Amino acid sequence: MPPMLRRLNHNMLALDGPDHGRLRTLVHKAFTPSMIERMRDQVQLLTNELLDKVEPHASMDLIADFALPLPLTMIIRILGIPAQDAPMFRRWARRFLAGGASIDRILLIPTMLSFAGYLKKLIKTRLARPGDDLITALAQAREDRDQLSEDEILAMILLLLIAGHETTVNLIGSGILALLEHPDQLARLRSEPELIKPAIEELLRFVCPLVMATERYAREDITLEGVTIPRGELVVAVIGSANRDPRYFEEPDMLDITREKNKHLAFGQGVHYCLGAPLSRMEGQIAIKTLVQRMPDLRLAIPAQQLHWRGNLVMRGLEALPVLF
């Protein structure tokens, strides 16, 4: 990987111990359940506005028109990026996520440079004119206490930008598809909207927006379930598989929005447990509950077999989800 990209990938997910703690502490205050609760009205308002906009057309691409703009707008607001730059940010995020082979990564360099240049300018602006946002807080932490480097700020923003919307898009998009494919569960949620909390947990388990955890390397020889992983070997935890483990989940391939024993791993586990879990849970609950209530005739516009999944090994999500209502 070119050094420039390596630096931007050097985020809290890739660090252990005190370095991980230092970075996580700097941002965790913005994502605590009580901070997120304060955004509930904003999320509801945005959800209503997005649905108001599509309502007269009686059809939409649920990904582009609803599932994507909701979390993207929220993370952009939390970071403090001017609203008019949102489309540019979305394009960047898409490019970063698409890169797989080395050649793709090299082709990413110009995008990375624009991204870094834009953010460096924004950080300067926020230092001169502070706002009530995360970029201001990070920029001030760098200035006042020299707590993080400029590269670390950029890597942090990139991580939050990508982690902060792409996954929640998949929760809402694939979650709605799963409900449309299980009409009994959809009908139950419609008649008992108070089931939204367990329903979102079940959708997180069932559709699993982030299928594979970050790659890890064994620090010492370790034996798990009779398999020895030698020191230095790559380990990839496939969350999507764990979430369907028949040794823990009863009828794992069944969608049951009332499932009680549901300790899924969709947000990971341990010190790297998802920082954004309260935010995406809240966004998912409001988005899906409101959509189901407001659109009683919601249905697929094309046969499910014609839907395309994006070619990404880590995040599983639909390219588009055309629906009628």
Ligand code: HEM
């Ligand atoms: C449905 C939505 C989401 C899912 C399924 C999800 C899933 C995950 C998972 C599985 C991990 C752990 C990865 C690992 O250990 O390798 C993780 C970490 C993380 N997530 Fe999320 N995430 C979601 C939404 C969000 C949002 C909305 C944000 C931020 C606004 C966010 C920010 C992060 C960050 C910063 C980490 C790294 C934490 C650390 O290393 O300490 N995520 N996420």
